[in-house]
Amino acid sequence: MSTLKFRIRMFIKYKGLIRELVSRDLKLKYRRSFLGYLWSILNPLLVMIVMTVVFSAMFSRNIENYPVYLLIGRMTFDFMTTSTNQAMNSVTGNAALLKKTYIPKYIFTVAKVTSALVDYAFSLGALIIVMIFTRTPFHLSMLLIPILMIQLYIFCLGVGFLLAELNVYFRDIQYIYKAITTAWMYLTPIFYPIDILPAGLRLMIENGNAMYYYIMQFRIIVLEGVLPSAKLFVGGWVFALAMFAIGLSVFQKHKDNFILYI
Amino acid sequence: MGKNIIDVDHVSVRFNLANQKVNNLKEYAIKAARHELMFQEFMALKDVSLHVKPGEAWALIGTNGAGKSTLLKVISGILKPYLGTVKVRGKIAPMIELGAGFDMQLTARENIFLNGAVLGHSRQYMEEHFDEIVRFAEIGDFLDSPIMNFSSGMKARLGFAVATMADPDILICDEVLSVGDANFRRKCNNRMEEMLSGGTTLLYVSHNMDSVRELCDHALWLEHGEVIMSGDAESVCSAYERRGAERYRIERRERREKAAAMSLQPSGSYDYLVVGAGLFGSTFAFDASNSGKSCLVIDKREHVGGTCYTKNINGINVHQYGPHIYHTKNKNTWMFLVQFTQFYAYIHSPLASYRGNLYNLPFNMNTFAQLWGESSPEKVRKIIEEQTAAEHITSPRNLEEQALAMYGRDIYERLIKGYSEKMWGHPCRELPADLISDMAFGYTYRNEYFQERYFGIPVGGYTQIFDNMLEGADVQLGTSYKDLMRENRYKFGRIIYTGPIDEYFDYCYGPLEYRTVRLETEKLPTDNYQGVSVIHYTDADVPYTRRIEHKHFEYGQENITIVSKEYEEAWTPDSSLIPAIPVVTEKNIALYQKYRQLAQRETNVIFCGRLGTFRRIGMGQTIEEARRLSKSDPLHRHY
Numbered sequence: 025m026s027t028l029k030f031r032i033r034m035f036i037k038y039k040g041l042i043r044e045l046v047s048r049d050l051k052l053k054y055r056r057s058f059l060g061y062l063w064s065i066l067n068p069l070l071v072m073i074v075m076t077v078v079f080s081a082m083f084s085r086n087i088e089n090y091p092v093y094l095l096i097g098r099m100t101f102d103f104m105t106t107s108t109n110q111a112m113n114s115v116t117g118n119a120a121l122l123k124k125t126y127i128p129k130y131i132f133t134v135a136k137v138t139s140a141l142v143d144y145a146f147s148l149g150a151l152i153i154v155m156i157f158t159r160t161p162f163h164l165s166m167l168l169i170p171i172l173m174i175q176l177y178i179f180c181l182g183v184g185f186l187l188a189e190l191n192v193y194f195r196d197i198q199y200i201y202k203a204i205t206t207a208w209m210y211l212t213p214i215f216y217p218i219d220i221l222p223a224g225l226r227l228m229i230e231n232g233n234a235m236y237y238y239i240m241q242f243r244i245i246v247l248e249g250v251l252p253s254a255k256l257f258v259g260g261w262v263f264a265l266a267m268f269a270i271g272l273s274v275f276q277k278h279k280d281n282f283i284l285y286i
Numbered sequence: 287m288g289k290n291i292i293d294v295d296h297v298s299v300r301f302n303l304a305n306q307k308v309n310n311l312k313e314y315a316i317k318a319a320r321h322e323l324m325f326q327e328f329m330a331l332k333d334v335s336l337h338v339k340p341g342e343a344w345a346l347i348g349t350n351g352a353g354k355s356t357l358l359k360v361i362s363g364i365l366k367p368y369l370g371t372v373k374v375r376g377k378i379a380p381m382i383e384l385g386a387g388f389d390m391q392l393t394a395r396e397n398i399f400l401n402g403a404v405l406g407h408s409r410q411y412m413e414e415h416f417d418e419i420v421r422f423a424e425i426g427d428f429l430d431s432p433i434m435n436f437s438s439g440m441k442a443r444l445g446f447a448v449a450t451m452a453d454p455d456i457l458i459c460d461e462v463l464s465v466g467d468a469n470f471r472r473k474c475n476n477r478m479e480e481m482l483s484g485g486t487t488l489l490y491v492s493h494n495m496d497s498v499r500e501l502c503d504h505a506l507w508l509e510h511g512e513v514i515m516s517g518d519a520e521s522v523c524s525a526y527e528r529r530g531a532e533r534y535r536i537e538r539r540e541r542r543e544k545a546a547a548m549s550l551q552p553s554g555s556y557d558y559l560v561v562g563a564g565l566f567g568s569t570f571a572f573d574a575s576n577s578g579k580s581c582l583v584i585d586k587r588e589h590v591g592g593t594c595y596t597k598n599i600n601g602i603n604v605h606q607y608g609p610h611i612y613h614t615k616n617k618n619t620w621m622f623l624v625q626f627t628q629f630y631a632y633i634h635s636p637l638a639s640y641r642g643n644l645y646n647l648p649f650n651m652n653t654f655a656q657l658w659g660e661s662s663p664e665k666v667r668k669i670i671e672e673q674t675a676a677e678h679i680t681s682p683r684n685l686e687e688q689a690l691a692m693y694g695r696d697i698y699e700r701l702i703k704g705y706s707e708k709m710w711g712h713p714c715r716e717l718p719a720d721l722i723s724d725m726a727f728g729y730t731y732r733n734e735y736f737q738e739r740y741f742g743i744p745v746g747g748y749t750q751i752f753d754n755m756l757e758g759a760d761v762q763l764g765t766s767y768k769d770l771m772r773e774n775r776y777k778f779g780r781i782i783y784t785g786p787i788d789e790y791f792d793y794c795y796g797p798l799e800y801r802t803v804r805l806e807t808e809k810l811p812t813d814n815y816q817g818v819s820v821i822h823y824t825d826a827d828v829p830y831t832r833r834i835e836h837k838h839f840e841y842g843q844e845n846i847t848i849v850s851k852e853y854e855e856a857w858t859p860d861s862s863l864i865p866a867i868p869v870v871t872e873k874n875i876a877l878y879q880k881y882r883q884l885a886q887r888e889t890n891v892i893f894c895g896r897l898g899t900f901r902r903i904g905m906g907q908t909i910e911e912a913r914r915l916s917k918s919d920p921l922h923r924h925y
Contacts, residue, residue, distance in 0.1 A: 037401070037406050038406060040407070040408050040409055041403035041406070042402045042419075043409075044399055044400045044403040044409075045403075047402070048389055048396065048400060049390060051396070052389070052391055052392070057611065068673065087350060121387060121404065123359070124364075124380055124387070124460075125362060125380040125387075125404060125405070126362045126363040126364050126366070126378070127404060127406075128379075181313070184834070196312075231298065280365075280366045283359070283364055283365055284301060
């Protein structure tokens with residue numbers, strides 16, 4: 025099919041732009057700050073310390089190695105929120121450019137999610153530091169982390185496309201999404217153990233919350249040193265691919281009209 | 287026929303106005319409830335076609351909102367057409383507006399790569415061209431500073447450099463070059479011309495017709511999303527400019543009418559009464575009404591334009607009072623008339639006919655070769671020197687002696703004598719010597735009757751110019767000054783009188799002498815009667831002085847022709863013809879001075895123009911004097 029071939033050719037042509045945009049985001053993020061990229065590691069570390077101090081009294085009895093538990097949940101969820109929030113503004117924020125020259129619009133969305141992914145990868149440094157400090161053993165299963173990140177990346181791309189498209193037509197989505205992510209965060213076992221929840225709610229989260237799948241997989245391969253259960257692994261992929269399919273198809277369906285609204 | 291690089295076929299673009307305004311849920315809900323959604327449609331382009339061959343430079347012109355940018359967006363693929371098809375075969379580089387393609391916080395170096403990527407170039411490609419870009423943009427020392435610290439000129443240079451270094455097949459340039467200093471603009475123009483000669487196709491949007499003419503060979507004129515005109519740049523630009531000037535005049539007139547309606551001035555009163563709708567009066571009225579003064583322009587005759595009046599007969603503009611070729615040394619004067627219409631660069635090269643032989647005019651080497659068969663300027667000079675010396679005239683007392691002293695007997699008898707006598711109605715011995723002095727003369731083969739720098743014939747005749755000039759004034763034709771004053775219906779701040787000064791005072795000292803021009807005009811069933819616009823008949827026994835074939839002024843292609851025989855006659859106050867040329871002799875000047883003294887007592891009337899001041903002045907000088915008078919604001923001079 026020639027449109028598919030055309031799309032692939034365009035993607036290859038503009039993959040350099042994705043790289044440039046990602047490197048711009050990273051450069052600008054810490055430009056003029058004293059510690060620079062180090063903040064990508066320091067920031068989750070500091071937040072983790074604060075939260076551990078606050079919550080350890082509440083939950084550490086039930087959870088083994090609470091700092092690592094918390095850090096994994098926190099940085100994974102953070103990646104999802106930053107990447108999707110950035111993606112939401114990727115089309116509207118580049119209106120001036122999109123109005124002047126032909127660039128496949130998804131490039132900007134992909135670039136934003138990718139920038140966040142790179143940051144996420146940096147924060148793995150923080151995880152390693154915490155693991156060393158808490159004397160957590162390193163397991164071979166940790167080699168699965170990249171696969172997990174790819175799952176989550178694809179999921180976030182899907183959400184990002186959907187949000188970017190919605191934001192073009194309804195700027196209200198930004199505020200709505202803020203409320204959604206807050207609720208989502210509390211409904212995800214980031215700083216609490218899942219078993220403190222009532223059974224009904226727990227069932228809902230275990231089956232319907234995609235973030236639960238990714239965070240749990242991550243914790244299992246790091247803390248328990250075993251492969252995640254088939255349900256978590258397959259479920260993670262299903263969520264990722266379904267979200268990606270939905271997001272991309274909605275985005276592609278309306279992309280030609282974006283120019284009229286941005 | 288080569289393959290087109292851009293094919294735009296019957297493209298329409300539709301915008302949904304309602305949708306554009308709704309971008310939050312509340313509005314959406316309200317609009318949906320009121321069924322206002324999707325109702326307002328706006329066609330930004332309607333059935334536009336454009337075919338561009340490789341290497342062509344096309345300008346898109348039109349007023350703001352005409353659809354130029356929309357068309358560019360459709361071509362670059364940013365917008366999809368609602369109807370029709372667009373095919374582009376090549377790489378497009380848009381010249382991106384300042385700031386849009388750049389990140390202000392990044393350094394110039396980083397921005398070059400970013401902008402290159404935006405245009406779809408690989409990093410390696412940009413690295414190869416990096417030095418070239420930096421050199422063109424002249425930002426060497428600032429490569430590693432964030433461009434938010436750059437001046438707008440520096441940013442423009444950088445943007446231009448990145449866009450053009452990439453050797454695109456199609457360069458799109460949307461008013462980005464208006465920034466930057468003259469030096470940079472020249473550099474950009476050079477670069478674009480270089481690219482054009484290298485085969486790059488250019489799409490250029492600008493409001494500056496000069497730069498369009500300079501860069502582009504084709505132009506497309508859009509208005510309200512529709513193609514008004516498409517073709518070679520020159521004709522589209524000039525049509526566009528004409529339309530712009532027309533619009534401007536209409537707007538101005540409306541504004542003035544509104545102002546007049548609101549002002550406290552009692553109706554029936556004007557700042558100026560301009561007597562005579564000829565060149566002086568019309569020029570004055572144009573300037574005066576532009577500076578907000580109200581003018582009433584009257585003319586005895588039933589048409590405007592005075593002796594410049596041309597009448598369109600079968601597509602040929604017939605000069606009703608003899609040929610008028612506009613020529614002037616003064617650029618401003620030239621530009622003044624040119625603002626109303628286009629001019630043909632018509633070089634006046636009339637012939638003289640004497641006893642069946644034709645001679646070139648003005649007197650030049652062609653003429654002399656025809657007279658004596660001599661082709662060398664050296665020898666001709668000698669002949670003329672011998673002939674003039676033979677006359678032994680030291681201080682010429684009349685036209686005959688003057689001509690003999692200047693040109694010798696051959697030229698005088700064959701080319702001057704008969705013509706001058708018919709022209710002035712007196713033997714040359716009785717005519718003043720200075721009547722001859724303004725004839726060009728030279729030892730070159732140049733048949734240019736007028737040697738001024740600016741010259742031409744208006745495309746479409748003179749009358750339209752006058753219509754345009756008088757647009758802002760009230761005009762009453764077929765109205766004589768005396769009748770108007772007798773009616774006493776209006777009040778005037780001041781009267782600009784361009785009619786004959788002696789007539790104003792009822793010839794109380796007797797009439798001044800004028801020559802008048804009578805044309806016997808006939809239509810002939812041939813496409814070319816004499817092959818030249820004007821032939822002077824210099825023998826005394828041909829009763830007319832000149833024969834005019836009007837179509838040659840405008841390179842007419844009609845299959846008929848209109849030819850006029852021009853008779854010069856003395857004018858008398860009871861003549862039905864008009865006084866055309868003041869006979870400036872000592873006797874008449876003395877008489878004029880007496881009228882002049884009367885005129886000075888008329889504090890409210892200013893006498894001006896050829897007849898008001900009894901002088902032979904050309905079109906250029908008439909315009910200059912009229913403009914000078916309007917600038918000095920005669921209304922206030924006496925207060």
